Amino acid sequence: MSLFMLPGISYSLSMLDGSEKxxxxxxxxxxxxxxxxELFRAQRPALIRFTMAKVRNEAEAEEIVQEAxxxxxxxxxxxxxxxxxxxLARIATNLVIDRVRERDARAAREDAWGKLNTEGSGxxxxxxxxxxxxxxxxxxxxxxAALCVLEGMPDKTRKIFxxxxxxxxxxxxxxxxxxxxxxTIEKHMIRAIKELAPLxxxxx
Amino acid sequence: xxxxxxxDIALEVLDAAxxxxxxxxxxxxxxxDIEQHMDWLLAxxxxxxxxxxxxxxxxxxxxxxxxxxAAFAEDLKPPRKIDSVAAADEGFMKGWSWPQWAVAGAxxxxxxxxxxxxxxxxxxxxxxxxxxxxxxxxxxxxKLSDGSTVSLFGGSELAVTMKNDxxxxxxxxxxxxxxVAKDASKPFVVLAGNRQITVVGTRFEVILGVDFEQVAVNxxxxxxDTVLSADIQSLLIExxxxxxxxTGNSSPDIAEVAAAAIGAWSEGILSFDNRPxxxxxxxxxQIFPEKALRLGDEKLHEMTFSGTLVVSKSEAMMRQLxxxxxxxxxxxxxxxxxxx
Numbered sequence: 001m002s003l004f005m006l007p008g009i010s011y012s013l014s015m016l017d018g019s020e021k022x023x024x025x026x027x028x029x030x031x032x033x034x035x036x037x038e039l040f041r042a043q044r045p046a047l048i049r050f051t052m053a054k055v056r057n058e059a060e061a062e063e064i065v066q067e068a069x070x071x072x073x074x075x076x077x078x079x080x081x082x083x084x085x086x087x088l089a090r091i092a093t094n095l096v097i098d099r100v101r102e103r104d105a106r107a108a109r110e111d112a113w114g115k116l117n118t119e120g121s122g123x124x125x126x127x128x129x130x131x132x133x134x135x136x137x138x139x140x141x142x143x144x145a146a147l148c149v150l151e152g153m154p155d156k157t158r159k160i161f162x163x164x165x166x167x168x169x170x171x172x173x174x175x176x177x178x179x180x181x182x183x184t185i186e187k188h189m190i191r192a193i194k195e196l197a198p199l200x201x202x203x204x
Numbered sequence: 205x206x207x208x209x210x211x212d213i214a215l216e217v218l219d220a221a222x223x224x225x226x227x228x229x230x231x232x233x234x235x236x237d238i239e240q241h242m243d244w245l246l247a248x249x250x251x252x253x254x255x256x257x258x259x260x261x262x263x264x265x266x267x268x269x270x271x272x273x274a275a276f277a278e279d280l281k282p283p284r285k286i287d288s289v290a291a292a293d294e295g296f297m298k299g300w301s302w303p304q305w306a307v308a309g310a311x312x313x314x315x316x317x318x319x320x321x322x323x324x325x326x327x328x329x330x331x332x333x334x335x336x337x338x339x340x341x342x343x344x345x346x347k348l349s350d351g352s353t354v355s356l357f358g359g360s361e362l363a364v365t366m367k368n369d370x371x372x373x374x375x376x377x378x379x380x381x382x383x384v385a386k387d388a389s390k391p392f393v394v395l396a397g398n399r400q401i402t403v404v405g406t407r408f409e410v411i412l413g414v415d416f417e418q419v420a421v422n423x424x425x426x427x428x429d430t431v432l433s434a435d436i437q438s439l440l441i442e443x444x445x446x447x448x449x450x451t452g453n454s455s456p457d458i459a460e461v462a463a464a465a466i467g468a469w470s471e472g473i474l475s476f477d478n479r480p481x482x483x484x485x486x487x488x489x490q491i492f493p494e495k496a497l498r499l500g501d502e503k504l505h506e507m508t509f510s511g512t513l514v515v516s517k518s519e520a521m522m523r524q525l526x527x528x529x530x531x532x533x534x535x536x537x538x539x540x541x542x543x544x
Contacts, residue, residue, distance in 0.1 A: 046246065144271075159276075162279050196261050
């Protein structure tokens, strides 16, 4: 069944981007720029599978997934959340934990995948909202650090990263321009991401 | 399972998050990929945390985009050809570097300049040296052969060499405001005293003072290096920033102003629309940092000014301003004062 048959979903989605038309403009840039609607549709089976494994009740699982989508819309702010998918996963996880706790408090305590942020309902952005002012003041040094990391990358890795991220070329376009196979381009991107990620605040 | 604490991302989780991000951004990720990605996100809260971190890292890469473009210009070719241009890549590149005769054309068009081309070498294959100089009482603008523009302040001098792999300019006297045409294959390098300023495409001002050198950026990002210094760390200057290197001082004084104010003199006039008088005086002061300009009475702080001032000398501009507002001008050896 389509998620967008559910009452309220389409309406709230269109509110996300402040447009009156339909729910197709908000995209998840962290997942190749798909619309949220397309993403939800593709993510739904995984979410149902996950909730079913925990609550072992189909109707309850459906209910939790629906609630997760609705809560997602209340929490999602493109300015703060880089990955809507990760936020949705966190909300679904916490909803399942709450549900299981209600039923059996002891089982929840012993569960290995226990909830991490017990207060609040697990907004992913919390850890990123607490930005250390000392670090934000260092914007120039952050830029210099990023330049150092780029400098240290193999020439090919840096070039691929810049063509993809700054010039907006797809992997296929980069492959065409450089003659490097697409699978290799993906490996270079993984390397670039891994080297740049530790620079970002919130990592240690 | 990896031990997970808030903000502490295990290396193997970061690896997986990076791999997912790359996979989903190839441009041809399938619904199946997305479904599996959600499986992975749900498998451990640490995964969602790591993926958000990675996604934020990539989203915010734009914060160092300009710096990276300037530093690694050779990695990015000139803009891709547009369909309507329909030029072969080679032809496009040729058009990018101007033929030598264009230099002669540009020079002929700017007769106001004193031109000294050593030898008769305008058509020589080796890069000719052009020297541009502005008369003491005039601001001169010139378009260089690469499409860049330079405004020279009165009494300033600039030497220009367009090499095959570099655009090398030396400010030998005074101050100049540059509007640099983008050409990733030829860095635009300005030498001024002990400073070397390197850019790709941007607008910035360089002042070679008697006992200081100053670099101020209007648009884009420039890197400033100290010539013959062991200090390899370049200073990156952003729009609105003024870096002043006093003689004998290795680290600059940094000041922030409205970016639009930098190089505003290159227009030859300063225009104001109902601006507070102290702001107007500050704009003149920014052009002439040597002598202090002051409002000599509290009442003047409440006055505003609308109009256009011709950029000349600080005293002449202050006099112009005083005439408009019916104010007295007092000039001493160390300051210029406006009084009611």
